[in-house]
Amino acid sequence: MAHAQEATTFNENESKVNWHDKALWFVRQKRDKAAFNVKGWETLRDLASAIKANVMSNLDIYLEEFEANAIKNGVTVHWAKDAEEHNKIVHGILQKTNVKKIVKSKSMLTEECHLNPYLEANGIEVIDTDLGERIVQLAEEPPSHIVLPAIHKTKEEVDELFQEHLGTKPCNGDPQYLTDEARKHLRNKFLKADAAVTGVNFAIAETGGIVVCTNEGNADMGAHLAKVHIACMGMEKLIPQEKHLGVFLRLLARSATGQPITTYSSHFNKPAPGTEMHIVIVDNGRTEQLSREDFRASLHCIRCGACMNTCPIYRRSGGHSYNATIPGPIGSILSPGKDLTKHSDLPFASTLCGSCSDVCPVKINIHEQLYKWRQIITKDVPQPIVKKSVLKVTGNVLANSKMYDFVGKSSRFMLKHTPRFLVYSKLNTWGKERELPEVKNGNFDEWYKKRKKNE
Structure with a gap:
């Protein structure tokens, strides 16, 4: 189903949609307050953007530096060209280590690669330990948000889910x-796990170490208890030096949830004695996106979810309507790069209001890239006949000043004199929640000519 159809299904439960909208806007407001309290916030955003641009321009150099330093630390580094290779490497x-049970902290990369079903099909128990991820795992659903994976579920729905499972x-x-x-349920899983899989928020080329940010400590618990730690990392997660980390840590949590910092910002540099640490560096379409000059900056994303929290389309259509691992505005840029035919509708799931670009901590020009994808x-x-026809007619009207004048006058007359029950009918979905603007007698052009004449 296309995004519009999925969004229509999501909107059938009006009260839940309103709740979803308000919950995400609340997080957006927390972000604004947190950002306002940081002196030099815009300078931090500029720095982060510049650092990421530098990394993308020298990605091969930083990757080799990171690998060399990680190996020096006793870490085994693997390279995966795509999701299939990533899953085979992890398996x-x-x-090799005879693992049958793993615990996994939240990792959008493993979601992107569909690691869970792959391992489960090979007889390995996979338990997501982030509370939101565990909720959607029990519900047999994908995450609907990259930071708040179960934001589409009410606490009452979680209550019923926990009773069942x-x-x-x-x-x-x-x-x-x-x-x-x-906590009781997951603590038992941590103690019995043979291996831990984590994501990577930042990888530091200078040290060969990785940083994982969580609010629940689940990555730490898994990695420290298990004998094997596997960190799955998108190749764009690099930053050059440890001193750059402070820039991103100050931006990430504030942009994601309005916190000054995540509760745990855990550094993993080398395996503890008697344990193994592996890092799997994954491409899976990233170098192809890097080759696209108009969309290269989308790889700067630090997965904070701020663009989703502010997006009026995402808030009222839900993450599952995007049918993609990364939903929302940034996902609508990344997904067409992987499968243009399958995800060709996503760049149109936007008002192009620019709010996503305004809140992005690394200043990705999201709305401009969405517009470029549309072109x-x-x-x-191939576009639907109805859409092509409507746009063609609209283009002809906008290109002809006399026709535009006629349509404008006709519309104003109709809106002014048509009975209210017809104007606010089922055909006018916008009018369900808001009043249309008051209809004036003239338009701007007429007002301007009259004003010039009277000067």
């Missing part, structure tokens, strides 16, 4: 009780 490590008591969605029960798609991908 191979687990087979964890045997909890009905609690009317009490968050404290549900969290306590999840490419309308040339390369």
Whole structure:
């Protein structure tokens, strides 16, 4: 189903849509307050953007430097060209060490590569340990947000889910009780796991170390208890030096959830005695995106989710409507780069208001890239007849001043004199939530000519 159809399904539950919208806007407001309290916030954004641009321009050099330093630290480094190779590498490590149970902290890369079903099909138990990820895993759903994976679920729905899968008591969605029960459930999984899989928020070329940011400590718990730690890393996660880390840590949590910093910013540099540490560096379309000059900056993304929290389309259509691992504005840039035909509708799931670009901590020009994708798609991908016809008629009207004048006058007359029950009918979905502007007698052109005449 296309995004519009999925969004229509999501919008059938109006009260839930309103709740989803307000919840995400609340996070956006927290982000604004947090940013306002940092002196030099815009300077930090400029620095982060410049650092990422430098990395993308010298990616081969930094990757080789990172690999060399990681190997010096006793880490085994693997390279994967795509999702299939990534999954085979991870499975191979687990087979070699006779692992049957793993715990995984939140990693959008492993979601992108569909690691969970691959390992489960090969007889390995995979437990997501981030609370939101565990919720959607129990529900057999993909995450709907890259930071708040279960934001589409109400606490009452989580209550019912836990009753079904964890045997909890009905609690009317009490968050404290549900969290306590999840902790008990997951603690047992941590203790019995043979290996831990984590994502990578930042990889430091200078040291060969990685940094993982969590609010629950689940990455630490998994990596420190298990004998094998596998870190799965998109190749764009690099930063040049350790001193640059402070720039990104100050931006990431504030942009994501409005916190000054994540509760845990964990550094993993080398394996503890008697344990193994592996890093799997994954391409999976990233070098192809790097080759596209108009879209290269999309690889600067640090996965904060701020663009989703502010996007009016995402907030009222839900993450699952995008049918992509990374939903929202940034996902609508990344997904067409992987499969233009499948995801050709996503760049149109935007108002191009620019709010996503305004909040992006690394200053990605998201709305401009969405517009660029639209230009490419309308040339390369066949468009629906209705859409083409409407746009053609609209283009003809806008290109002809007399026709534009006539349509404007006709529309103003109709809106002014048509009975309200016809104007605010099912055909006018916008009018369901808001009043249309008051209709004036003239337009701007007429007002301007009259004003010039009276001067």
